[in-house]
Amino acid sequence: MADGSLGLWTVPLAVFGGAIRVSTPFLFVSLGECITERSGRINLGLEGTLVMGAMSAYGISYLSGSPWLGVLAAGITGAMLGALHAGICSLPRVNDIAVGIALMLFGTGLAFYLGKPLIEPTAARLPAIDFGWWSDVPQVRAALRINVLFLIGIALAPLLYWAFKTTRWGLLIRTAGESSDAARAMGYSVLAIRLRATMVGGFLSGIGGSFLSLFYPGSWNEGLSSGQGITAVALVIFARWDPMLCLWASLAFGGAAALGPALQSVGVTSGYHLFNAAPYILTLAIMIITCSPKRTLTGAPAELSITR
């Protein structure tokens, strides 16, 4: 076994490793979007935020030599894009879904523009913790090289669950999402709550983007994100706005996304592109199964424009 010839076992192992590696951006974007949507607003622009985050993280990491500064920069960039979204949406009669589409185009365009000089150089990458030291099999070791961001994401999900349930801020966000009138009656500004929720959502999505450029795949190019951001937004709907379900769903999606490359590594190349589309097909299939025209989804924030 030690010679690395695992045969077909490579596939489940790669899917498992992929579930850990590929799921991290899904996890961060979906947790961020979960906060934003719980406050009653949907930010479809997170695809753009993800790409901007990836670009700024790579740039700052390259310039400063510190990948963690890059992660921070990605988060701040994301928060700024979130503030832009929230700012425009707080104007009267502005549709948040349309603004999201606009920021998706704007974010990707800006990232490609500013990121042109970053395609060539190599930036310092995020370190990984080797959890596979006990094994002799290289594939197992590869699968268990886990990035710290993934662990932070895993810790964040129960933390958010707890925060939504018990803390004052969690309650405020949920109130703004369920009934803006109630929040207003309590003397809080709904727009301010949503601004902060969207900024936090953007911050997390930016960090998700930094994972793409600084760990896996670990470089900056214009094809880095192909719809992970939008898939994560759909994933929040499927996870019924529950941070813990977001975690499990992200893992499942990461596994699905790793299926194509895993099969290719054992020589199954025929359906490569179709397997690569597995996360999108899975999202669509899950939405078809779980949605219903008769009732609004359980757990959906009442103020959310897509469920109204």
Add this chain to the structure above:
Amino acid sequence: MTTGSADPVEAVGVAPAADPGFLQRYGATIEYILIPGAALVGALATFGLFVALFGKNPLDLYFYMYQGAFGTWFSWQNTLTRAAPLILTALCTALPAQLGMVIIGGEGALLIGALSATSVALAMPWASPLVVQTAMVCAGVIGGGLWITLAGALRQYRGVNETISSLLLVYIGLAVLNHLVEGAMRDPASLNKPSTREIGAANMIGSIPGTDVHWGLAFGLVAAFASYILIYHTVFGFSARVAGGNIRAAKIVGLGINKLILIICFLAGGAAGIAGMVEVAAVQGRTNANLAAGYGFTGILVAFLARHNPLAIIPVAILLGGISASGGLLQRRLGLPDASVLVLQGIIFVFVLASDALYGRIGFLKGKS
């Protein structure tokens, strides 16, 4: 889902019954031109500032943008060639918007339309060019149409949000295209860029006489005018607008909402499908990944900038076609990256949406009521 919500507010704010002066009669129209125009100017100014940050002269930028878009007959032809698919993909967003739906999957319908059109053309090598071209148009409409109808049907029968599903369908469509182009439909001779076989020079639709602009522009213009007549001058379009304005009222008067949605989605996807067919039959000659050039996404911007009015789509598509046509000149003369067109489009989109807040609030247009 409140894209058309400005209209009723408009009617209250701008046109009071008394004193039918010029402003009362044309105030709304002026507003519809003035506000997006101002948003456009604001976006161009912001982009100028952005470029100035990188040490380029904004005046040079505007000059080269004008030169590259409308400065010469050559650039006009380039602009019109790019405007053709934009008109068609914009209709893919604008038609469902009449029903209050936000469909952003024009790119997917374009790809599937192109793939269907190519398949049909390759399947009938014996037929005369006119037959092949007609079949390609039909295949493009049906392929693209069914692709968007899927998003519409999912919304109507399963309650799946059509914005997200149509965007997911873009990625699925691209995967299907890549799968077929690199697999079953691959021309073994295409080594570097996997492609299908060529549809043949005889089957290409060619250019409008006297120009280098291909016949796709005519398809776009016809589709835009037909959509305008359909939406504003037929009973079908009237019911669609009623359903878009107030779904409950539409149900009470007994309109078949399901049928309306499916037909509108089919027409919308069909328009984008023709854009794909045109790109194959007039530009590429075959199907490959080059077709995913972003026309579908720019089309969304065109539709929003035109406020989903099929006639307004034509000038707006020419304008944005011009912006993308000037990209090459900006790259050569000013050394701007090719993504600058994307940045400008994004800024325009943001400004146009933010300007929605201005409707009914411009002092002198309120008609002194």
